[in-house]
Amino acid sequence: MVQWRDYLRAGRLMLQRCADCARYLFYPRVLCPHCSGVALTREPANGSGIVYSTSTVARRAEQGGDYNVSLVDLDEGVRMMTRVDGIPSKDVRIGMRVRAGIVQEGAEHLLVFRPAQEGM
Template structure:
């Protein structure tokens, strides 16, 4: 499926079609200008049903985080984080490039696209490179 085909499949399909094309986009309401995430068919701010798909800045702040414990043989520990994007929406992902225990609430992060098992996903790295 291409991005052009996805609108007939719904907003989630459109989101994942952009990611598959290595292009991260989120909906922005044409009526009120609110960014929307998770993608949906109606704007939660104004009820509008028309959206433009725009590239977010990628700048964010960790809202919440937890560490998932795994044996080293299974890949080791990783974090799951809720990140508040500069656009005003929240996304669940993970912060990479730093020990999972070092991820902190309020930490500035920057998004990047990564490959996971053949799919493109959005992950975050500490902004500024030092994790603070």
């Protein structure tokens, strides 16, 4: 079975969806938490969402500098912990529209978000 990280390595954002109640799930599971269905499929996500919450983690410059930890609500209805790149941590705001991207850090592929273009 292809796993979450395998999809990220392939450059794809895929979410589980329950065939019984049609709701999306995140994190990956074997049972739908909404209806207890077991018929779970994987579908492409559009990658758009809104920052629900954000916090800045302070680090020394020689350790990479500050970064944010954010909760993002995807348009599909799931919430995930991530970070918002492309702007200073202090500029990430609750309610900000963001767009998913996949970055490689070392051997890992990570899902991060960037501020969405105006008019999206």
